Amino acid sequence: MNDSNPIELILSVVRESYPDISEESLCDIIKPLIPKFFELIIEEIERELPHSAAKVELPSDSQSRLTFAQQVSHAKRSRTQVRASKIFEAELTRDAIKEIDKIRQRYAETGDTQKADQYAEYISIFRGASNEKDRIYDYIDNDMTSNLTYIQDAEDRTNRRLRGLIPDGDK
Amino acid sequence: MEINNKLIEYMSLPQENTKIDGDKLNHLRILFDGFDFNSFDGYYNFIYENIEINISINGTVLISLVSASNISENITMLSKLLNKINSLISIAYFSKRIRIHDLSA
Numbered sequence: 001m002n003d004s005n006p007i008e009l010i011l012s013v014v015r016e017s018y019p020d021i022s023e024e025s026l027c028d029i030i031k032p033l034i035p036k037f038f039e040l041i042i043e044e045i046e047r048e049l050p051h052s053a054a055k056v057e058l059p060s061d062s063q064s065r066l067t068f069a070q071q072v073s074h075a076k077r078s079r080t081q082v083r084a085s086k087i088f089e090a091e092l093t094r095d096a097i098k099e100i101d102k103i104r105q106r107y108a109e110t111g112d113t114q115k116a117d118q119y120a121e122y123i124s125i126f127r128g129a130s131n132e133k134d135r136i137y138d139y140i141d142n143d144m145t146s147n148l149t150y151i152q153d154a155e156d157r158t159n160r161r162l163r164g165l166i167p168d169g170d171k
Numbered sequence: 172m173e174i175n176n177k178l179i180e181y182m183s184l185p186q187e188n189t190k191i192d193g194d195k196l197n198h199l200r201i202l203f204d205g206f207d208f209n210s211f212d213g214y215y216n217f218i219y220e221n222i223e224i225n226i227s228i229n230g231t232v233l234i235s236l237v238s239a240s241n242i243s244e245n246i247t248m249l250s251k252l253l254n255k256i257n258s259l260i261s262i263a264y265f266s267k268r269i270r271i272h273d274l275s276a
Contacts, residue, residue, distance in 0.1 A: 076207075076218060079235075083225045084214045087233050090184050090268075138272065145178050145237060146274040155238055158221040159248075162236075165202060166251045 075144065082141045086134065093130040097123055176274040177242060181234045181249040183257060186264040189230040191215065198259045199226065230262050242271065 014026060021029075059067070104119035191199075196215065200208065203224065206217040213228040221237040232253060238245050246269060257265060 076223075079223065080209075080211075080214075080216045080218075080225060083223065083233050083235060084212070084216075084227070086180075087182070087214065087225060087227045087231045090182060091188070091227065091229055091231055094184055138270065141180075141235075142178060142272045142274060145235075145272075146176070154220040155240060158219065158236070158238075159240065159245075161205075161219055162222065162248050162252065165255065166248060167255060 079141065079144050082137055082144065086137050086141070089130060089133055089137065093127065096126060100126065176237060176239050178272040178274055179236045179238060179242065179245055179249065180268075180270040180272070181236075181246070181253060182268045183232045183253050183262075183265045184268070185230040185257075185262045186266070189260060189262055191226060191228050191230055191260055195260045199256070202255070202259060224256075226256070226260075230260055232256050237274070 011026065011030070014029060015021065018025075100119055100123050104116050104123070107113075107115040107119060199215065199217070203217040203219075206219040206224070209216050209218075215226045215228075217224040217226075223235045225233045225235075234249050234253060236245060236249060250267075253267070257263075
C-alpha cells in the first residue's frame, strides 16, 4: 500500500474498521463521499488562498513598466549592435578587396599573370568568407527581430513617417 | 490571421569613406526629428517604431524596416530615403544592397 496516496489511506482506514467488507461494498461507501471530499478541498483552498496570495510579492505597476522598458531597450541595443557589425563587415570587405586588387593590378601590368591570378583567387576567397559572416549576422538579426510583436498601428505610423521624410518632388 | 512579416534591409556603401560629423550629423538629426537617437563606437542610430537607420561615421547607411505591407512600395520608399540621406552627407558614388528576410518562417 502506498501511504502517501490519500485515497489509499482512506480505504485502509475503512478496511480496518470493517475487516470483512468486500471491495464492492467498500466502493459503495466511498462513492457518495467523493463530492464531499472535493467540497472540503475547495473550502481548504479558499481558506488558505488569501494567506498565500498575501505572501506573493507582485511587482508594482511602475516596476513592471520599468522592466518592460529595460527589456525593449536591451533588444533594440542588441539589434543595433548586430547591424553595426554588418556595416563594419561591408566596409572592411570593400577596403580589403580594394587593397588586394591594387596588388593584383600591379602584377597584371608587369605581365606576371600567374601572380595576378593568384591574387584574384585571394579576392574570391575573402569575398566568400565575408558572405558567410554576413549570413551569420543575418541569422542573428532575423532571430532577434522576429521576436518583435507585430503591431499594425506601428506599421501605419512608420509608413506615414517614411513618406514624410521623402522630398515632395520624389513622391 | 497569419501575418507575413518581412525584414527589409537596405544598405548603401560609399565608394570612398567620408567623415560624418558636425554639420552633417546636425542635418541628419533635423531630418530624423522625433526618432530615438543614440550613438556608440562610430555609429549613429535613429529608431522609430518599425524602422531603424544605422549610419557609420564613414558614411555607410543601413536602413532596416519590419513590414507586412507591399514590399515593392516599401523598397521604393527606402531607396528614395537612402538617396536623400546620401545627398545630405555629400556621398555621390555608392553601391546598394537589398536583402529581404521572411520573419514569419
